[in-house]
Amino acid sequence: MQFNINIPCPVCQTQIPADSNLLLTGMQFSCPNCNAAIGLSPKSAPVVENAMNEFEELKKEVATKKNMTNE
């Protein structure tokens, strides 16, 4: 599985590798140290989804600029 972010475990402060898109689907990620599982609260899902969409737009823009540079 590909992880793109690290979230500090609220219990032991160990970094928990996670994927932001999978968090949006409701998936939980376990702390490798204390086995506590963290997931996104359904309450915050719309805010995160919106931010992720904006981030994807930004990534697309950047990709276009990268290609322009390559030409």
Add this chain to the structure above:
Amino acid sequence: MYQKKLRPFKPKATKSHAIEKIISAPLVAASHANSMMQKEQTAFMMETGFKEVNGKYIPEMIEMVLTQHVMDQKSSTENAPGMKTIETSFNLPILTIIPMNSLAVDQVNVQFEMEVNQQISRNENKSNTISHTLAPNTTSTQLKGRISYDSKEDANATSQYRRQNSSSLKVEINAAPLPLPVGVNTILDLYQKSIQPIQLKDQQ
């Protein structure tokens, strides 16, 4: 016999193609693109990750759920210990879960091969034809000129001059951003620590 002195022809092929400009153009473009991306990234971070309250930027927080399995004395029996699932909510800055890396131009490779061919032929027989061909890799430039002579000394004078030169040029440039200066890293580290969630102990 008429003998016209021919000066050696030194075409400034590299100069006419402004080779420095050709090589530096992709690097300059990459650098511009990079700075533009950084600006957009910063704008995105400020817009998405913070909200302005009374002139201060406060991190936008999201709610996360922590799930832990704990032993439950109440449901435990003599043979099997009971388990209970506890769900705790905690808040995180939204920027923590957006993968902000990999947005910059990481490396620029410029490979350049240029072949400069000069072919000069000069025939002088009352008239003079000069033809120059410069042939870089993909584009070719031709400069052609014709000069008419009117020589009174010897109308049948003939002189020939041929010269062929060829040189190839290979340029390879790798450009990558320098690592961030220590000072900037320290600021980023402090910033990261300041927005990292901490666990609040129960008051009781």
